[in-house]
Amino acid sequence: DGGITQSPKYLFRKEGQNVTLSCEQNLNHDAMYWYRQDPGQGLRLIYYSQIVNDFQKGDIAEGYSVSREKKESFPLTVTSAQKNPTAFYLCASANGGTSTDTQYFGPGTRLTVL
């Protein structure tokens, strides 16, 4: 089945640790996105990648890093510099990444900092 997978589903982290969230898609989409969702709020863009080896910061990129070495993979690292990382993280992909493309979402990863 074509789709977007994220792992792990739940992640617990101690303060001061870096963690990496996985996002894989087999839709052959060029564009991939990472969003953060806090309780009761909408989604905010962390990073965006339109093609391999290229990515751009979104509205809340501080404390996060990404890589795009393969078309199908866009991992997100939450670093110790992120002051309040507890949130729900959603990965999405789109065919071309233009303003008229529909985005498709993975199931999300819930990160909790202990």
Added chain:
Amino acid sequence: GIQVEQSPPDLILQEGANSTLRCNFSDSVNNLQWFHQNPWGQLINLFYIPSGTKQNGRLSATTVATERYSLLYISSSQTTDSGVYFCAVNTGGFKTIFGAGTRLFVKA
């Protein structure tokens, strides 16, 4: 930047009732999407509707781009319709702006 406001913020319905969710946006848009987020967090595309009207089963949506609003209609609501409904817009470029959502609970 563009502002996206959704109303009502919360909605409780009896199963079988109809409802209308509204999304107002403050600037012209290239793209408007409606999403449903289920209680487990998964977001599902409902409509891609920068203008005009579309229908899919019990759901339909209308966007009046010149007046900068979009409406999502849910008819004969079911408990499985519960969750959060998001409106998301794009004014050009790669960034999509999401509203805060309408939280819907359908009682059996």
